[in-house]
Every structure is written in structure tokens, then in C-alpha cells.
Amino acid sequence: MELRTLRYFVAVAEELHFGRAATRLHMSQPPLSRAIKQLEADIGALLFARSPTGVTLTPVGTVLLDEARALLDHADRVRVRVSAAAGVATLTVGILGDGTDPGVSRLAAAYRRRHPGIDIRIRDTDLTDPTCGLRAGLVDVALTRAPFDETTLTVRALRTDPVGVVLRADDPLARCDRLRLAELSDRRWFQFPRGTDPIWQSYWNGGRPREGPVVRAVQECLQAVLWNGTVGLSPLGHDLPADLAVVPLTGMTPSRVVAVWNEGDTNPLVRSFIEIATAAYRR
Template identity: 35%
Template structure:
């Protein structure tokens, strides 16, 4: 299969409409239809069920949809990493969540700056879920991720720090003077609601809570009595006393890891990871 064919199929599979897919690809519809038919003949399977009114994926089409996304993501990542490897300026791109792991990040960067043959580090601070996406797409060389919130499947990782989670409430909340609490206690609280975080593609799930993109925004909403939050305990020193931080007895621990592509052989990445673990 050619990457061109995979891009064609992905557009049709996501739009479920040949006309919209052709517009998305900026091409005419007839050659797009012929390309999909040729792909089906080569694979020996039907990928799409077509009718006068609808287009639906077959079981084989569902599989190719997932595999095509992975394959095209890998090709795009290879392009980014190759271009950066050949760039005249040596630099390493680190992705991290804005507002998370700040003290740890500063410690790592200070240690790297003192290391022999240290290179420039470009720090990209983004929203939840995005460091992983930048790393997998090749736009970042390494990333600080947090298990269990981030998916590290297929990545190489090294543990840096493990901490407990706490419930954050407005100071005047009825549960503010109860400690510790359990996750079951958190679920019984209806007001204020838990926030809605964006998915990796930037869209938000349905839910009653306010839409937030970073921890600073979330904690402001907690202070206003418009949200409650469950977050790592290390964020507490960065904010004022307008909130109550309550330990959770059964919340899973959060482990901050440094992650990098499993197949990488970059000496820059190896040196940076080694320094981060030592720090």
C-alpha cells in the first residue's frame, strides 16, 4: 500500500462521504473513488459499503482505519525527526504539560545545562494529552508524561517521580473540613462538578463541568466555586490558600516519566534521559 492510498482511504473513512472527502483532499471525486476501488482489489477485501445515501465501514475497513492512522503517523514522525537530525543547529525539543511538573522540569534543565556537551533544549508547554501527541508525531524528541493519565504504550520511559493525588475544593465547601476522603466520596459530590478536559484532538467530551485547558485555569474555577478537581499533590505549593487540598486514600498514584520513541538512537536523547534520571 502507498501512503497516498492510505490518506485517501482515511479521508473517506472519517468523512463517510466521498464528496466531502474529495473536498478535504482538494481533488475530484471520480479519481478518489477509483483509488479506493483499486485499493480494495489489491487487498482482496471490501473496505466500504456504499449506497445511494450512505457510506459505512466494513469490519476490514475498521481495521484499516486504525492501522492507517498509525502508519501515517509513523511516516510523519519519521519526516520530522529526519529533518531535525539534519538541521545545522543542534537542539532537543521537550514537550510537557503547562503548569505540571514545573519544579521537576527546572531541576532537569539545570542539571542538563551543567552536563558536558549540553545542547539547547526547546521546551514546548502544551495542554493535557498534547505532550504525548507531539512525541508520537515527531514534533518532540522527549516528553514528560504522567501515568495513569497519559498512554505510554510503544514508548520507552524512565520513572522520575511518584506522588499521591488530592481533592481540591473551595474553602467553603461542606467537605472542606473532612480528611481524608475516598474516590467514592468524590463521586457523591454533585456541586461543584468535575471539569471537562480536552481530548488529544482538541475536542471536549460531553459533561456538566466547565471546560478547562490547564491547571491554572482549573484552580481559578475551584476558587470561584465552579469546579472541584483531583490532581497531583505537587501542584499545591504553586497556588494560594483560597482552596482546600484533601488527601484521597484510594486514588492511584501519579508517576511522572520521561518518555522518548522506542526506536530512537539519538545520542542527544540518550544523554538528556540519563541526566534527567540522575537529577
């Protein structure tokens, strides 16, 4: 299996939609579909159950997803170590969540102007590691959301966003102007896998244990709401499909957009990144 094909597969598995995965991969849908069909032929089993509204993972696809993520993480780690040994001027940035955030766009443009000769590598990560691979050495700096375990890390707050609850548009609670966490106590919430940072998990569960389907990516969260009537939290201001709605929550601590790097890291490219990020997110 080629790493490129595995990246295609992971994108479709996380988006659960070929069109959205193609957009994320910056490619057209037909070659993506052909690559997945060829991968299924090579394996000898279907990886996705297809329907007009999207796709779902088969049992074989679920097994491959875990293995593919592990292989791709290892490949990224190898690249980082080899680049460091070769002395190549690169900066690897981990991004969690919405890469279309205007703050990210302003930061990218400003960093390119300041450091035109630097090779910027982006690692788009799922929701199971809010540090985006920072502790594992996969990235130099991360754009993510707090709170999480900050041990051995340095965190710079860039912006705060109010939080709301995501519901199906036909849910009776979707007609409310505002909601309190207490009004959601009897609902199922989407969960992150075992081993996820407990501080991060607690925040997105509204501060108490919940039950519900396990998810790893933003699109999986949305699909859990759409298919199962699950609820979950999301920063306000994100575009949602027409069949979903978000209602602001009262009494909920806002979500902080932060830049994070390893404590004691003296890399001048990281320091410059933090300075530029701070300015870009103030606008």
C-alpha cells in the same frame, strides 16, 4: 498576526490573568497588555472580558484560541523539521504541568553541565496531550505524568506523587483530613476536550465518567473550581491560591512523573537526557 503576539494571547487565555501570563512569558505586564490591546484592535473585537480578579474569554477569543494553538503547533513542527534538515544540535523537551518542580531545575542544571553546547528548546504544553507533542514530532522527549496510551513510546518512571482533590476553601469538604472518591460522586468535575487520551482522562476523573466544564490548562482547572465549585484531582505539594484547598484522597493510585520518548529512538542526546533525569529525580 505575528507568532509572538499569538503566543502572548495563548498565555493570557490559558492563565486567565495578565499578571500570571506575564510571569510565564518572563516579561512585565504593561507590554503584554499593550500587545493584547493591539491584537484586539487589529481584529476589531474584544478577546477578553476584563474584571478586577482576572479575565475570561469572549466568544471571539474562544475561536482565536483554537486557531492560535493550531498555528503555533504548526510553527513548532516547521522549526523541528528545518533544524533536523540543517543538522543543528538541538533537543526539544516537552513539559506538562509545573515547570517549577525542583526535579526539573536539577535536571536542567545537570544537562547544561553535561552538554553545554546543545540548544535546549522547551515546549510548554496544555493538559490535552499528556505526551506533549511527542507523537506529532514536536518534541524529542517529554517530562509528563502517567498514565496514558504508551503505544510506540518508551516510558521511564522518575517519581510518584500522592493525589488529592482540589476544592474551594469554603467548601464543607475542604475541612476534611482525607476524602474518598465515593464522597465526590455527586459533584461536577472539570473535563478535558474530546479526543484527549481516554486513559489519561479516566485517571483524572477517578476512574469513571464525570460531567463538568471543559478545561485545557492548569489555571483553567483552578478557575473552574473557584468560579463553578467544580472539583478535580491534583498531585499534592503544589502551591494553590488562598481561596482553594486540596484534601488528600484515600485509595487513589499515585500520579507518576515520567520521561517519555519514541520507541526505538537512538538519539544520544535523548538517551543522555533520560539518564540525567533519572538521577535528578532521585534526590
